[in-house]
Amino acid sequence: xxxPLAWAxxxxxxxxAGSRRDAPPLVTPSDGRRERDDAIVALLDGQPLRWRAVAExxxxxxxxxxxxxxxxxxxxxxRRKELGxxxxxxxxxxxxxxHVAIARKTMPDKEFRDRLAADGLTEKEYIGRLADSAWMAQxxxxxxxxxxxxxxxxxxxxxxxxxxxxxxARRFAARCKEAGFDAAAEAVAPLKGVRRLPxxxxxxxxxxxxxxxxxxxxxxxxxxxxxxxxxxxSSRTDLKYVARxxxxxxxxxxxxxxxxxxxLASVLKDPPSPEEIRRWIASRLAAAKLEYPAKRSTNx
Numbered sequence: 001x002x003x004p005l006a007w008a009x010x011x012x013x014x015x016x017a018g019s020r021r022d023a024p025p026l027v028t029p030s031d032g033r034r035e036r037d038d039a040i041v042a043l044l045d046g047q048p049l050r051w052r053a054v055a056e057x058x059x060x061x062x063x064x065x066x067x068x069x070x071x072x073x074x075x076x077x078x079r080r081k082e083l084g085x086x087x088x089x090x091x092x093x094x095x096x097x098x099h100v101a102i103a104r105k106t107m108p109d110k111e112f113r114d115r116l117a118a119d120g121l122t123e124k125e126y127i128g129r130l131a132d133s134a135w136m137a138q139x140x141x142x143x144x145x146x147x148x149x150x151x152x153x154x155x156x157x158x159x160x161x162x163x164x165x166x167x168x169a170r171r172f173a174a175r176c177k178e179a180g181f182d183a184a185a186e187a188v189a190p191l192k193g194v195r196r197l198p199x200x201x202x203x204x205x206x207x208x209x210x211x212x213x214x215x216x217x218x219x220x221x222x223x224x225x226x227x228x229x230x231x232x233x234s235s236r237t238d239l240k241y242v243a244r245x246x247x248x249x250x251x252x253x254x255x256x257x258x259x260x261x262x263x264l265a266s267v268l269k270d271p272p273s274p275e276e277i278r279r280w281i282a283s284r285l286a287a288a289k290l291e292y293p294a295k296r297s298t299n300x
Contacts, residue, residue, distance in 0.1 A: 068290075075284040079145050083256040087140045089131075091264055095140045096131040098268045146272045146280045148263045153203040154251035156221060160200070160243035161185050162211055164193030169232045169240035176229055181244045199246065206279040212237050221245050 037052035058066045079085075087095070100123065104112055116126055130136050159181065163169035168191065175184035185196045200208050204222075207213040217233045224230070224245040233241045256263070272280075 064292075067292075071288065071290055072281060072285065075288055076142060076145065076281065079284065080141055083145065083148065085141050085144050085148075085256065085260075087137060087144065092136050092140060093127070093131040094264075094268055095143070096127045096136055098271070099130065100127055102271075140267070142277060143267045143272055144260070144263055146277050147267050148256055148259060149206070149280055150201075150203040150249075151254065151259055151263060151266075152251050153205045154249050155201055155203055156218070156248045157199065157201040157246040158221060158243050159185075159246060160197050160213070160241050161188065162195045162197060163240040163242075164238075166232065166234075166240050168194060169242060173229070173232055173242050176242065181229060181242075200275075201273075202276060202279060204251070206276075206283045208275070209279060209282065210275070211235070211239055213241075213243075217241060217243065222248065 037050065039051040040048040041051050041054055042049045116123060119126065121129065161169075161172060163172065168188070172184055172188050172194075175187065178184075179187075188194045189196055197211075200213075202208055202213075204218065207215070207218050212235055214233075214235050217230065217235070220230045220233060221243060226245055226247055228245055230241070230243045230245075233243070235241060252259075
């Protein structure tokens with residue numbers, strides 16, 4: 001039973017929703033440069049790989065990837081410092097308990113218990129270990145940052161069906177008026193070129209990108225009341241959408257310190273999805289300006 005997708009994995013790997021990958025080994029920072037440089041980050045055929053050797057070789061082999069990986073971490077850490085996000089021990093414990101509660105709901109009881117047994121842990125011990133881990137501290141920090149952005153910007157929750165052909169989209173819109181959105185979506189689901197997307201919740205400033213929900217469609221949705229549908233909307237990717245507004249919340253200018261209890265309660269009830277987190281990171285990267293210095297000539 002793996003912990004939730006961690007900050008490190010989402011920043012470094014951009015992993016897909018639902019993927020299960022182990023967290024990378026974490027090296028505890030040290031005040032001593034020599035101690036940090038000599039820290040062992042992994043073993044290769046039993047031989048230690050040291051922090052400095054790996055870092056220098058990565059910059060030598062693929063400097064662009066190394067820099068962009070650092071920048072993905074940096075935009076998150078800058079925001080953490082800006083907001084003053086610092087989950088307490090009780091917060092981490094509650095998040096670990098929420099994770100286990102979700103795991104219990106999403107897998108058979110026997111599988112849940114077998115996974116605990118494979119690790120030699122009781123449920124209480126697993127919660128305690130998870131709450132004390134750097135992994136959980138990173139994951140909850142990112143959860144809080146992303147969810148607070150939704151508080152600031154406002155959020156929308158929508159259902160949408162995507163169509164390759166406009167004619168089919170218009171037939172669907174007509175069926176919605178007769179039978180309702182859910183019944184119409186169920187009827188068209190088997191058709192080629194039609195895709196009903198899972199329910200999506202997003203900050204207004206970071207709408208879904210897979211597939212793209214264009215700004216003008218977000219504006220159309222913003223003019224609706226919950227339960228109402230858009231017209232057939234054309235995307236710049238040539239897909240056609242009919243979307244239903246499920247819920248929308250207006251943004252607020254409340255500082256994080258004043259909103260943090262409400263933000264934490266929201267995370268515990270319904271943590272941000274991997275896609276929601278990826279969209280937030282992508283929006284921060286898009287707003288950042290990354291430049292590389294011009295290469296110096298090697299000619300004498």
